[in-house]
Amino acid sequence: MAAQRKTVEEVVKILGVTPRTLHYYEEMGLIPACERTAGGHRLYDEETMEKLAHILRLKEYLGYSLHEIRTVIDAEDELERLRVTYHSSVDDKERRLALTAFSQEVEKILATIDDKMERLATMRTTFAERLGRAQDLLAGKKV
Amino acid sequence: MAAQRKTVEEVVKILGVTPRTLHYYEEMGLIPACERTAGGHRLYDEETMEKLAHILRLKEYLGYSLHEIRTVIDAEDELERLRVTYHSSVDDKERRLALTAFSQEVEKILATIDDKMERLATMRTTFAERLGRAQDLLAGKKV
DNA sequence: ATATCATTTTACGTAAGCGTAAGGTATAGA
DNA sequence: TCTATACCTTACGCTTACGTAAAATGATAT
Numbered sequence: 220m221a222a223q224r225k226t227v228e229e230v231v232k233i234l235g236v237t238p239r240t241l242h243y244y245e246e247m248g249l250i251p252a253c254e255r256t257a258g259g260h261r262l263y264d265e266e267t268m269e270k271l272a273h274i275l276r277l278k279e280y281l282g283y284s285l286h287e288i289r290t291v292i293d294a295e296d297e298l299e300r301l302r303v304t305y306h307s308s309v310d311d312k313e314r315r316l317a318l319t320a321f322s323q324e325v326e327k328i329l330a331t332i333d334d335k336m337e338r339l340a341t342m343r344t345t346f347a348e349r350l351g352r353a354q355d356l357l358a359g360k361k362v
Numbered sequence: 363m364a365a366q367r368k369t370v371e372e373v374v375k376i377l378g379v380t381p382r383t384l385h386y387y388e389e390m391g392l393i394p395a396c397e398r399t400a401g402g403h404r405l406y407d408e409e410t411m412e413k414l415a416h417i418l419r420l421k422e423y424l425g426y427s428l429h430e431i432r433t434v435i436d437a438e439d440e441l442e443r444l445r446v447t448y449h450s451s452v453d454d455k456e457r458r459l460a461l462t463a464f465s466q467e468v469e470k471i472l473a474t475i476d477d478k479m480e481r482l483a484t485m486r487t488t489f490a491e492r493l494g495r496a497q498d499l500l501a502g503k504k505v
Numbered sequence: 506a507t508a509t510c511a512t513t514t515t516a517c518g519t520a521a522g523c524g525t526a527a528g529g530t531a532t533a534g535a
Numbered sequence: 536t537c538t539a540t541a542c543c544t545t546a547c548g549c550t551t552a553c554g555t556a557a558a559a560t561g562a563t564a565t
Contacts, residue, residue, distance in 0.1 A: 227542065228541070228542090237523080238541095239522090240522085243523060247522095256532080259543060260532075260541080260543075261542080280478060281485075285521075298496070318496050318499055321496050322500065325489050325496065326493065329489055332486045332489070333486070339423055339482070342419060342423060342475060343476070343479075346471050346475070347472060350468040350469065353461050353464050353465045353468065354465060357458065370512065371511070380553080381512075381513095382552090382554065386552070390552095399561080400561090401512085401513090401560070401561040403511080403512055404512080404513090429551090
C-alpha cells in the first residue's frame, strides 16, 4: 500500500490553487521539493498535501503573509527535526529551545485566532441586526 | 455643539493608518471627499470616521479587497440615499430593489463570517492541542 | 513675524503573490 | 504509434494597496 501520490492536476482540483502557486510555494521553500516521475513531472505525497492545506488555512483564515507562514513552518519543522533525531542529553538543550520557540509561535497564533473570533462575533451581531431591519422593511412592517 | 472635525494627524493616530491611505480611499470613492479648511487641509467628520472604521473592519477581519468593500458600501449608500429621499409610491419599487440588494450583500457577509468563525474554531482546537503537547514535553512529562 | 511642523498635489516606485506566454518534453489513451 | 493533453522551466508582466519623494502652501506657537 504505497502512499498515493497526486499529480498537479489532482492537487489543483482538490485545493483550488493553480500550478503556479504550487511552484511558487516550492520556490519560497514553504513546501519541500517533491518527488518526480522519470520525466520530471511532480508527484505530491500526502504529507505535502497536508502542508499545503495548512499553509492555505493560515493564509486564508488568519490572513498570514507567506513570510509569516514561513516563520510558523520553520518552528514546526525544527521541532519535527528534533523529534525524529536521536534523543541524547546533548540534544536536550536544543530540544527545549525548539519547543519554546514553537510554543511561542503557537501562542501568537492562538491570540490571533481569539482576537479574530471576538471581532467577527461583534461584526456578526451588527450585520445581523441590520439585516433584520432591512427584512422588516421588506415585509412591510412599520419601523 | 458643532460636530467635532478631526485633522489628518488625529485620524491616523486613532485608526492606525497613514495619510496616503486616507487619500487613496477618497480617490477610490470609498469615502466621500471631506470638508476642508480655508487653506485646503482636510477635516474629517464623525460619519466619515465611522465609514473608515467600517472599511478597515471589512478589510482586516473579513479579508475583503477594496473592490469588494466598494460593492458593500454601494449597497449601503444606495439604501441610505433612498431612506432620506421623498417616500412616494414611485420610489417604492426602487426602494424594494435597494433593500433586496442590501439584504443579499449582508447575507453574503454573514455567510462569510460564519464560515470564518467555524474554521477558526477548528484551527483553535488543533493549535491548542499542539500547544498542550509541547508544554507537556517542556514540563518533562513522558508523552 | 518667523520658525517649525503639518498638509497639499502630483507622480513615480514598490512588494507580495501570483499570471501568463514561450518553447520544449511527458504521459495517457485510441 | 500517434494524438491530445498535461507538465516542465524560464522569465517577464500584472494588480492591489499603498510608499515615498518633491515642491509648494497652510497652520501654529513663540
